[in-house]
Amino acid sequence: MKVYLPAIAGHVPTEMVQCISAFLDVCYIIRHADITVNTLKEFDTALTKFHQHHEVFPTTGVQSDSFNLPRQHTLSHYRHLIEEFGAPKGICSSITESRHITAVKKPWRRSIQGLTDHIGQPHLPELTCRFLFDQLNPNAFVTSDQITLHQCPQITSPVSAFHSATATFYVPSDESGIHSWNAL
Incomplete structure (x- = not known):
């Protein structure tokens, strides 16, 4: 410029x-x-x-x-x-900013079934209901795998997925020089 x-x-x-x-x-x-x-x-x-x-x-x-x-x-x-x-x-x-605009303008399916189809996990609704039971009842005498599915909380509201990832890369500084790699 x-x-x-x-x-x-x-x-x-x-x-x-x-x-x-x-x-x-x-x-x-x-x-x-x-x-x-x-x-x-x-x-x-x-x-x-x-x-x-x-x-x-x-x-x-x-x-x-x-x-x-x-x-x-x-x-x-x-x-x-x-x-x-x-x-x-x-x-x-x-x-x-452009990602936000795309996310706002593009309609997303916000149901548990839509998320199930998107990530390819057919048991997601059941797993989620059982997870919620365990989270809401930490002191229960039974765990979610010991009860029937209809005894677990049901998800009726829209579901949102928040994707996140963290990557940390370490590289040698310029002071180490390229020859320091040969010594290893």
């Missing part, structure tokens, strides 16, 4: 080029895989420059209302979020 700046220089106001340059700097800094204290200082400097120059858009008539788009507003929260949760490593909020 840095090639964009020379292409627009001279065709738009200088302050607009400076604003876009600062915005690109912010974007490039945030996409670093490893963010240090110095990286955060660079981020703060670039973000300050962006905020100093962004008023050029409403003053030149490019943006008539307040120049505070949601994704640009979130930049002010990035430092705190990085300090709390670490580097985003290039993850973009629009990924989860």
Whole structure:
């Protein structure tokens, strides 16, 4: 994107080029895989420059209302979020946003039978009812496999599945070098 700046220089106001340059700097800094204290200082400097120059858009008539788009507003929260949760490593909020839109717009079957068909577990309704009995009656003298199915709680409301997964990958740092693998 840095090639964009020379292409627009001279065709738009200088302050607009400076604003876009600062915005690109912010974007490039945030996409670093490893963010240090110095990286955060660079981020703060670039973000300050962006905020100093962004008023050029409403003053030149490019943006008539307040120049505070949601994704640009979130930049002010990035430092705190990085300090709390670490580097985003290039993850973009629009990924989860698009998934949310798809999930909301696409109708899903929300019955226990629909979930049974989806995951291919024909005994899911029975297993779920028995699981609920054991959860609701932890001090019972009998377990769910010792009673009939009609004595277990029945599921009559819609069922939602919340898929989640966590993966942790460990790789050697650059300091170890490629030759350290040969020693193993």
